[in-house]
Amino acid sequence: MQYQAESWGSYNFPTRSSSPIGSDPIERIERLASENAVVIFSVSTCCMCHAIKRLFCGMGVNPTVYELDEDPRGGKEIEKALMMLLGSPSGVPVVFIGGKLVGAMDRVMASHINGSLVPLLKEAGALWL
């Protein structure tokens, strides 16, 4: 699992440098989500986030985790944006695979049970046989 907490202050985007707080959170989400095969937006104290991380680790996947509460600038905005995106009272945890939104715990678990999660992971290159 790769935690991106320390890299918050120094991400270098080709178009935006040291992104100001005013930058569109949705765009940031999209950008961050497309950088790695499996991206999880989380809050360090959230237990459901812990559960979802354990789920991926248990499958042998190495997700990239962004702890929103450890982002001094913009974490809150991302969390709010995710809340709106999902339409749920809690913005975390949220999972992106291959740059595409999968959803919160219920969606991730549902897709795992119905057998669609593993192919998705393989397609994104996060899982090999």
Next chain:
Amino acid sequence: MQSFKAIAANSDMYCHSPFYLRADESIRNQTRFADLGELELSAAGFHHDTNAVDLSRSSIYNNLHFGGLPAELGTAGAEVETGQQYMLHKATTVVIGGGAMGNGNFENWGDSALAENSQRTESSTDIDTDDKNQSRGVQDGALVVVDSMDQSKGGTGDQKQTLRRLAQNREAARKSRLRKKVMDFILCSAYVQQLENSRLKLTQLEQELQRARQQGIFIATGSSGDQSVSIGSNGALAFDIDYARWLDEHQRLINDLRSAVNSHMGDNDLRVLVDAVMSHYDEIFRLKGVGAKSDVFHMLSGMWKTPAERCFLWLGGFRSSELLKILGNHLEPLTDQQLMGICNLQQSSQQAEDALSQGMEALQQSLVETLSSNCLGPTGSGNVADYMGQMAIAMGKLATLENFLHQADLLRQQTLQQMHRILTTRQAARALLVISDYMSRLRALSSLWLARPKD
């Protein structure tokens, strides 16, 4: 068949489960299992009380539907008394409700000839041979008796001795089968007793709820008019009642399914019944969600389940991965694709369970840390703000319990649905029966355990 009638009157063989229709008996609550040991030992000498036996009712047996697995417990309203009298109550529901008694073997004495039970189901394997052996044994037994009765007609001594030895062997085998049947019957009666108890409990709960509601209204109108308290405290009660009702309905649907499977109903009609059971499962998950909103601890504690079920409780319900293990070999034959699907389902449900379990552990750990925080100490500076702050954090963490319970229920529901998707209609029907029977046995085990003799 003179000799045959002689056997019927004199031998130790008896109708396995004499179910009698006495619709007007009052419900008696007691199940006395004190003589369990006695019953087993006396299986050989176990006679049906001639008053209780109603041989002419053998025709009733022909109308019964019996399930496949041995010691399967169908819905029945009856009770067990010690000794040798078995009186049954509400046997119509019992009998037609189905469920297998013993190995589905009913030797129809009296009017009908010795016939093998025609209600054997597809899933009985060694049961079948058992059945055949029994009937054969009976017939052979008849022959033996005839033979010894006709001693005057001659025949060699050797022949008679061999026959006698054979007869003894058969007797011994028969007696052990009978003992097994008695145990099956006892288990069934225990289940049946448990069902009666739960029906009583349902009515009791309903009465309590009525009373509580009336009291609640009284308090509400008497004081601040705040009804939320009384409703909240009835959340657990309301769920218990709903659950008891759900269980009753579930048993009814399962029995319908069982008779459909046994009567080799067509796939289309069977699918309707399977779908009915599946949507009924959806209903319990919905009820659990409602229950969790009003009393999450009651749902998590599993107090609404029987003790034995509670022993296997995981996050307020059954383990999905366990379910598939229970199904085990019952689903065969499976195509390769189905087998892979089931294996994947087993694995993914296990992984999801582990993830949720670890999330719960993290929750508990963080609660411990919050509540054991220094500023909550009694010798602390008495900083109320800190205390309230910590409590607020703890409250927030508790709120996520409902989410975990919800996810666990979703997992259970989705595992059932995926299983339904993978299997054919007939396989799904069998799977649902197996699962339901397993749960029934667990509940019956609870009853047996609670009623066991304590010395």
